[in-house]
Amino acid sequence: MSYRVIGIVVLAAILAAVPSIASEYWVALLTQVLIFGLLALSADLLLGHAGLFSLCHAAFFAVSAYTVAILQTRYGVTTIPAAVAGLVAGTLLAAVFASAVRTRGVYFILITLAFGYIVWGVAHRWASFTGGDNGVTNVPPPSLGGLQIVTKAHYYYFVLVVLAICLLGYRILTTSPFGLALRGIKSSESRMRSLGYRVGAHLYVAFIISGFYASLAGVLYIYYNRFVNPVAAGFPISVEAILMAIIGGTGTILGPFIGSGIILVLRNWVSGFFHYYTAVLGLIFIATVLWAPNGVMGLIRSWRSGNRGEGA
Amino acid sequence: MTGVIVQAINGLSLAALLFLLASGFTVTFGLMRVVNMAYGAYYLLGGYVGLSVMRATGSFELAMLAGGLAIVVLGFFVDRFLIRPIGSNHLAQVLLTVGVAFFIGEVCLAIWGGDSLKIQLPSYLRGSVELPGGIYYPKLRLGLIGFGAFVAFSLWLLYHKTQIGAVVRAGVDDREMVNAIGINVDRLFVLVSALASFLAGVAGVVGGAFLTLNPGAEWDILVLALVVVIVGGLGSLEGAVLGGIVVGLLDAYGRWLAPDFSYFVLFGPMAILLLFRPTGLFGKEH
Numbered sequence: 338m339s340y341r342v343i344g345i346v347v348l349a350a351i352l353a354a355v356p357s358i359a360s361e362y363w364v365a366l367l368t369q370v371l372i373f374g375l376l377a378l379s380a381d382l383l384l385g386h387a388g389l390f391s392l393c394h395a396a397f398f399a400v401s402a403y404t405v406a407i408l409q410t411r412y413g414v415t416t417i418p419a420a421v422a423g424l425v426a427g428t429l430l431a432a433v434f435a436s437a438v439r440t441r442g443v444y445f446i447l448i449t450l451a452f453g454y455i456v457w458g459v460a461h462r463w464a465s466f467t468g469g470d471n472g473v474t475n476v477p478p479p480s481l482g483g484l485q486i487v488t489k490a491h492y493y494y495f496v497l498v499v500l501a502i503c504l505l506g507y508r509i510l511t512t513s514p515f516g517l518a519l520r521g522i523k524s525s526e527s528r529m530r531s532l533g534y535r536v537g538a539h540l541y542v543a544f545i546i547s548g549f550y551a552s553l554a555g556v557l558y559i560y561y562n563r564f565v566n567p568v569a570a571g572f573p574i575s576v577e578a579i580l581m582a583i584i585g586g587t588g589t590i591l592g593p594f595i596g597s598g599i600i601l602v603l604r605n606w607v608s609g610f611f612h613y614y615t616a617v618l619g620l621i622f623i624a625t626v627l628w629a630p631n632g633v634m635g636l637i638r639s640w641r642s643g644n645r646g647e648g649a
Numbered sequence: 650m651t652g653v654i655v656q657a658i659n660g661l662s663l664a665a666l667l668f669l670l671a672s673g674f675t676v677t678f679g680l681m682r683v684v685n686m687a688y689g690a691y692y693l694l695g696g697y698v699g700l701s702v703m704r705a706t707g708s709f710e711l712a713m714l715a716g717g718l719a720i721v722v723l724g725f726f727v728d729r730f731l732i733r734p735i736g737s738n739h740l741a742q743v744l745l746t747v748g749v750a751f752f753i754g755e756v757c758l759a760i761w762g763g764d765s766l767k768i769q770l771p772s773y774l775r776g777s778v779e780l781p782g783g784i785y786y787p788k789l790r791l792g793l794i795g796f797g798a799f800v801a802f803s804l805w806l807l808y809h810k811t812q813i814g815a816v817v818r819a820g821v822d823d824r825e826m827v828n829a830i831g832i833n834v835d836r837l838f839v840l841v842s843a844l845a846s847f848l849a850g851v852a853g854v855v856g857g858a859f860l861t862l863n864p865g866a867e868w869d870i871l872v873l874a875l876v877v878v879i880v881g882g883l884g885s886l887e888g889a890v891l892g893g894i895v896v897g898l899l900d901a902y903g904r905w906l907a908p909d910f911s912y913f914v915l916f917g918p919m920a921i922l923l924l925f926r927p928t929g930l931f932g933k934e935h
Contacts, residue, residue, distance in 0.1 A: 384740075390739070390740045436923075437923075439923070444927060446684070446740075448923060451872060451916055452920070455912050455913060457912075458913075459909075459913065462909050462912065463909040573751075583744070613758065615752075615755045616752050616755035619748040619751030619752030619755065623745055623752075627731075
């Protein structure tokens, strides 16, 4: 346990020191890693804890980003109410899409995929409101009660603080009786049902909470990126979030962030000299499934347990 | 009134195209529980191969054949060396085949470029015919409806009236049992999968003449085909026919009446249907 505390303190110290030792490029990239890591973590609440494979998390991410962008640029709403509205919009959408938990397995995967496409379709086609393919541009930097966050380093610290608070909440959630019940559902739904748990209600609530975290990632993203277009709602973002969670290791807090780091650093590096990055991404998908289905955290775990054949 | 009829024919022609793709997906799933998200990419690659063959030879039939056969070969290797080793885990299948689709999509982009391309039609399919009531309608779309109906009928005959169809149906219902009575389901699957791949490739060539071929088209068509499968029920050929017609008509009328929200018109009824019948119209629990 004390190792864990030391680890967290060291990690926090390193993260806090990054802007003073690394260039602005790395600070921006690390901010992006944290934001997409949060999106991957939100999808992993369903995947790693409840065993549901959702392909629509980009929808909540994009809806909250669009809401903030439109309120700020078109209606002059200030940062805090706009951000709250973004969170509410994304979470409400999650409450609607959560009806997918009535299905399981392949049907759940395919239905969430179709749900995700609705949002992409609206962002893409309803050009008079969403700006079509150009999206919404010129989102101002966030300002919290007169304090403007302009530089990349300041925004990085802001993201770090927000993230620390939500990871604490996530940790409390997943170790609570509710989180344990989700894990129970993952390993045997019929057993949990016969023990008297309301499985449907648990999954429904988990889906909404997961949508809330994805919406939060969307709010952080829009102030990082300063514009949003239908790409943010696209299927590739949803499936990449799942891939990040799996590469890092599902059912952990650190895993999705490791996965996000691997994917985004690789993308920045590869697209510098190779035009067809998506082909490389495709190969990463294939390689992960074939050779590293338990991800980095799974490798660490099996290494720590002395290779006694303990998987994840 | 004319608009209503024209849109109905538009919808049916899209239904025919979607059926070609969805029937393969649904039957391979039914038999082996394989979720193959690369079918959209198969469609796109088949279409591009057909485009090149059409440019080289000028024969549309040859283009369809070449597009179909190219995908049969590709599909065999993907099944044998990528999908089979990972077993029956749907999550792994989806991620793996999405990776395959990304890869194929980029290869297509590298070879055929990013512009929207259309396959030139042979002269006998160009122009339009006059339907009763003074409606002029493109020959290609009517031909597509006829082709879709022909394929659906052939598949129905194959599925319900032949020995091999009976074995496939038995395999969909209970694979272990069919294995146990001495039929090699894996080998049967190679056959069924080859047929499904062929239809996907042909669909690409037809779709390349009817819609356009461009990067991203693979996902647009895949999602529509998946909705067809979801509405009809996984593993059901009849479901794919009915689902295709429902999706085709909803899409045509949606684009016509509410262009900004056509995706809503398409997916809204699907969502409501699933609330009452989570396994689609003809589906079973999987």
